[in-house]
Amino acid sequence: MNSTLPLVGAPNDRVDGRRKVTGTAPYAAEYPLAGLVYAVMVTATIGKGRVTTIDSRDAYHVPGVIAIMTHENAPRVDAGTANDPTAQEVMLLQDDVVRYDRQPVAVAIADTFEHAIDAAARVIVHYAPDQPAIAFTRGERYTPTEIHGEPAAFRNGDPDAAIAAAAVKLDNVYTTPVYHHNPMEPHATTAIWNSDGSLTVYDATQGVDADALTYAKTFGIPLSSVHVIAKFIGGGFGCKGTTWSHALLSAMAAKLTGKPVQLVLTRPQMFGSVGFRPQTHQRVALGAGRDGRLVGQIHQLTAQTSTFGEFVESSALISTAMYPPPNIAISHELVRLNTATPTYMRAPGESTGSFALESAMDELAVALAIDPVDLRLRNDVTTDAHGLPFSSRSLAKCLTQAADRFDWKRRNPQPRSMRAGDQLVGLGMAAASYPAHRSAASALVRIAADGSVTVQSAGVDLGTGAYTAFSQIAADLLGVPIASVRMELGDTQYPSAPVAGGSQLTASVGSAVKLAVLDARAKLLALVAGDAASPLHGVAADSIQLMNGGLYASGGRGESYAAILTRHGLANLEGRADAKPGNEQKTYAMHAFGAHFVELHVDATLGTIELQRIVSAFASGRIVNAKTATSQYYGGITFGIGMAMLEETRFDDRTARIMNANLSDYLVPTNADVPPIEVIIVPEEDTVVNEIGVKGIGEIGIVGVAAAIANAVYHATGRRIRDLPITPEKLLLA
Numbered sequence: 001m002n003s004t005l006p007l008v009g010a011p012n013d014r015v016d017g018r019r020k021v022t023g024t025a026p027y028a029a030e031y032p033l034a035g036l037v038y039a040v041m042v043t044a045t046i047g048k049g050r051v052t053t054i055d056s057r058d059a060y061h062v063p064g065v066i067a068i069m070t071h072e073n074a075p076r077v078d079a080g081t082a083n084d085p086t087a088q089e090v091m092l093l094q095d096d097v098v099r100y101d102r103q104p105v106a107v108a109i110a111d112t113f114e115h116a117i118d119a120a121a122r123v124i125v126h127y128a129p130d131q132p133a134i135a136f137t138r139g140e141r142y143t144p145t146e147i148h149g150e151p152a153a154f155r156n157g158d159p160d161a162a163i164a165a166a167a168v169k170l171d172n173v174y175t176t177p178v179y180h181h182n183p184m185e186p187h188a189t190t191a192i193w194n195s196d197g198s199l200t201v202y203d204a205t206q207g208v209d210a211d212a213l214t215y216a217k218t219f220g221i222p223l224s225s226v227h228v229i230a231k232f233i234g235g236g237f238g239c240k241g242t243t244w245s246h247a248l249l250s251a252m253a254a255k256l257t258g259k260p261v262q263l264v265l266t267r268p269q270m271f272g273s274v275g276f277r278p279q280t281h282q283r284v285a286l287g288a289g290r291d292g293r294l295v296g297q298i299h300q301l302t303a304q305t306s307t308f309g310e311f312v313e314s315s316a317l318i319s320t321a322m323y324p325p326p327n328i329a330i331s332h333e334l335v336r337l338n339t340a341t342p343t344y345m346r347a348p349g350e351s352t353g354s355f356a357l358e359s360a361m362d363e364l365a366v367a368l369a370i371d372p373v374d375l376r377l378r379n380d381v382t383t384d385a386h387g388l389p390f391s392s393r394s395l396a397k398c399l400t401q402a403a404d405r406f407d408w409k410r411r412n413p414q415p416r417s418m419r420a421g422d423q424l425v426g427l428g429m430a431a432a433s434y435p436a437h438r439s440a441a442s443a444l445v446r447i448a449a450d451g452s453v454t455v456q457s458a459g460v461d462l463g464t465g466a467y468t469a470f471s472q473i474a475a476d477l478l479g480v481p482i483a484s485v486r487m488e489l490g491d492t493q494y495p496s497a498p499v500a501g502g503s504q505l506t507a508s509v510g511s512a513v514k515l516a517v518l519d520a521r522a523k524l525l526a527l528v529a530g531d532a533a534s535p536l537h538g539v540a541a542d543s544i545q546l547m548n549g550g551l552y553a554s555g556g557r558g559e560s561y562a563a564i565l566t567r568h569g570l571a572n573l574e575g576r577a578d579a580k581p582g583n584e585q586k587t588y589a590m591h592a593f594g595a596h597f598v599e600l601h602v603d604a605t606l607g608t609i610e611l612q613r614i615v616s617a618f619a620s621g622r623i624v625n626a627k628t629a630t631s632q633y634y635g636g637i638t639f640g641i642g643m644a645m646l647e648e649t650r651f652d653d654r655t656a657r658i659m660n661a662n663l664s665d666y667l668v669p670t671n672a673d674v675p676p677i678e679v680i681i682v683p684e685e686d687t688v689v690n691e692i693g694v695k696g697i698g699e700i701g702i703v704g705v706a707a708a709i710a711n712a713v714y715h716a717t718g719r720r721i722r723d724l725p726i727t728p729e730k731l732l733l734a
């Protein structure tokens with residue numbers, strides 16, 4: 001992957017584009033299987049309590065009904081114990097306890113989807129409700145010990161004393177509400193028990209391998225007896241990174257009925273048993289000298305989790321990477337509420353944490369009368385809070401390049417000073433960071449005797465362009481046209497891969513593809529080295545390139561892969577590799593960085609906000625495909641617009657029920673809400689992060705957007721909104 005490899009970085013069209021737009025790319029609920037029956041969940045209408053009776057008589061009168069599965073007749077499965085990760089997530093009709101609103105309490109199974117919907121609607125569930133706790137002040141508080149294996153709290157020096165003694169200080173609370181993932185494709189599972197006792201599942205999942213493990217454990221069968229397929233999924237944003245109740249319930253329904261079962265969530269059920277971003281309450285205290293240099297920083301998170309599981313929204317971690325001063329403390333605290341267990345949502349931690357930190361930095365800039373871009377440049381660092389050097393850090397370039405493109409210097413820093421007719425004009429900015437994750441991954445590269453190439457990995461393309469990116473990497477390294485590469489993903493029968501989450505898939509699987517090509521190369525070189533019939537016989541291996549569909553040395557001396565394989569009587573030749581993280585994880589801080597600049601108009605009378613323009617720059621190591629990468633950034637920024645201005649899950653405090661579980665009351669950005677977005681890709685070489693120098697781009701786009709919008713709203717109006725979302729009534733009141 002160097003300048004002689006033209007495809008990597010090129011804005012190639014998606015290799016799966018035609019299948020997507022012609023509707024022939026199969027999603028989890030689009031496999032036409034013989035004898036398929038349909039399942040629809042019945043979900044709880046209380047926030048806490050017990051099911052007393054379930055009356056299914058009317059439901060059984062619906063034509064085509066096969067079964068109504070409840071806690072009374074559901075197959076017994078291992079639904080986990082308190083120490084088991086599965087127990088934190090799934091409710092599998094093993095008892096009569098209701099732990100949250102919209103928890104599955106029954107499943108109707110019928111010959112058609114329509115009959116199943118009808119039957120589900122006729123199941124009458126009686127409850128004995130308890131008083132739920134939904135308010136932050138009402139739940140049990142505790143301090144988790146770790147976040148995804150990292151310590152949940154960290155301290156350097158004495159931040160309280162440093163802030164108290166600082167020339168300029170602030171100490172504020174920022175809050176974010178519950179957000180629900182709303183990918184276009186709802187969760188869906190098609191489950192088939194085969195005659196040999198094995199299970200085949202077509203699942204809307206971000207990771208087939210982890211998914212298969214949960215099925216194996218729940219049903220007490222060997223992992224080798226579970227085959228999970230996820231060829232295409234219609235978005236995930238983190239909610240499809242976990243195997244939730246409905247997925248296991250469809251396999252239970254298949255067991256109960258002895259038929260293949262398809263279960264698709266309704267849009268309202270997307271607000272039930274499949275996770276969400278927890279509400280956060282963040283204290284950020286900053287102390288700085290008159291020169292703008294931070295001397296002390298405190299970032300304390302309180303977030304919700306459920307009564308039966310733990311998920312930590314790791315909001316304060318971002319403070320260890322952005323501008324950590326010598327005196328810094330971060331901490332995370334949880335409150336148990338009567339909801340489902342929260343989960344990962346696009347940039348879990350960084351999205352919410354950046355709203356608090358980057359709003360606070362803007363407030364500090366105002367207090368110091370220093371330009372907010374300049375304030376961040378003055379606080380740029382070379383090591384993170386743990387003292388680890390950054391493998392690469394292009395924050396300053398992102399800030400200055402985006403500021404130039406945006407023409408930031410036209411900004412009068414005085415709030416309410418810029419107008420366009422009767423609109424208040426706001427210009428605001430914020431910075432962004434997201435860690436460069438990777439996990440162990442494997443890949444197979446198979447060169448066939450006709451010269452075509454097949455590449456396989458279990459990794460899932462959640463709609464981001466993974467098929468295309470890996471095709472480009474393989475094509476470039478092998479020196480073949482991208483059209484010669486058949487990329488196969490999303491199947492547990494392929495070499496293992498981690499979940500497509502944490503922005504890690506390209507780094508993880510791309511590195512494995514590279515190593516698998518190197519393995520194939522070594523095997524090809526061994527074939528020609530000992531072969532007197534090869535034009536490359538006797539040529540030094542290090543002067544032989546993989547190019548033009550074969551092995552070639554200088555002067556065009558060489559031969560095609562097809563010629564080599566054919567002469568040796570080989571149908572194909574395979575390269576395999578397992579790639580994994582190395583010691584760099586302990587010796588470097590590895591992050592992508594970015595910056596957003598927002599222009600918006602606020603109607604001074606009505607408080608309505610209209611975004612005008614967003615310019616964002618990102619440095620995220622090597623970019624494999626400039627087109628799909630830019631689309632990822634657009635998507636992340638759009639997600640940030642929703643987070644800042646539109647989205648908010650509302651609960652009834654008395655019942656813990658969600659009041660806006662649909663897309664007409666839970667608002668997500670549509671085209672009319674999204675202004676022109678300009679993305680600047682800041683070139684960055686990083687030889688530390690992984691074999692291919694990729695940092696991942698799926699999540700950094702959202703980080704900092706809400707703060708940039710809040711900061712622009714402050715500039716327009718003089719009103720500092722510290723509670724998301726920023727809605728007109730918050731600008732009219734106060």
Ligand code: MOS
Nearest residue numbers: 238345346501502
């Ligand atoms: Mo992403 S929230 O890590 O799937």
